[in-house]
Amino acid sequence: MKTFLIRFAITLTVLTGLWFAFSRIPITESLDHMSFGDFNEEKFGELAMDAVLMESKEIKSDSIDLAMNMMVKRLSAGNLFSSEKFHIHVVNNNEVNAFALPGNHVVVHTGLIYMCDNPEELIGVLAHEIAHLEKRHVIERMRTEGIITLLEGAVAQGGGTAVASAVGELAGLAFSRDQENEADEVGFVFLTNSNIRPNGMATLFRKMKADSDISGYIPEFMSTHPELESRAQNIEMKCAGLPNTFVPLMTEEQWENFQVNVRLAL
């Protein structure tokens, strides 16, 4: 019996190893590329960014780029993704919003940066958006909403405003309840793996909830579902059981300087 148990354990280990190895084959990514025809995700991303920049001006500043890249690097340090592949764009728009676009673009409105009281709130949103990208929610949503077909048709017609209109749909893309929940959970893991205090997500959710109660406006990263209050509670419950090993992203002074730099760069 002992021989069998040892051999069974070896077999299970080998099969699990094979499963892990086969799972590393990026088959879903390849299928996405195949289904795009002449397009690829990067091309969609470029078109989408062009459309966003037609509406809002991108803020280019070394100090802002440095701060945003530092945040993404902190996130990637504790997780299995490279910070290099993400393109973070801060755009001048007072609407409190942030969203992910194909090609690993993340757009952050200046309105959101002003709303955040500390860097943990801002990085909470970044973690959420990167989670959407890592879990390929953007591409999935584009497919289910028919935006890929729309884009291909627009390009076939000669591009121009048709493309811009199709791309415009991307910024307002609403994720499903499951996708939002998954992005919250994965974003939370990204933060804790990087020793970043994750309750910034919850405090920002609450602030935005109060704001949306007044204005009726809810940005993409908050979405109308699942309920904002329950999302904030979920995060706080998870935070309660965590050991306090968090390393601050920046000092209060650095954060204030960052916000001032954003205003000055306009």
Next chain:
Amino acid sequence: MQDRVREQDDREKASNAYVMSLVALMTGLPLPIVNLLATFMFFMANRKSSYFVRWHCTQALLSQGFVFILNTISFQWTLRIIFGDLKFSDEYFGYLCVVILVNISEIIGTLISAVKVRKGKESNWWLFAPLTNVLVRKDN
């Protein structure tokens, strides 16, 4: 002469334990339970046979049981992707590769065992032979 006839009969029965699972596999696809049921019924029908026959029926049943578990998981996973809440993922693809690999190995192993046993040779599977030795008693 009678011993030789019985021996020949035992070889055929033992070999059929493996052949049975293969035939059922061909007819039962994609339902993973059919080949297990066929092997189990053959096992029950031969539980009073000679040690040689019982031993190979048990080994065939154990191998089918193992593959059945793997296949059932992939079958359920596939159904949930088609009709349920799951989506096609790299993990699913990886698992499918493993299951296909195990099934191919199992079919080849079964064929080899069926031929060897019919010739009267022993065919001990690395994983299941030790457990078969524990489960099948000689003095019965």
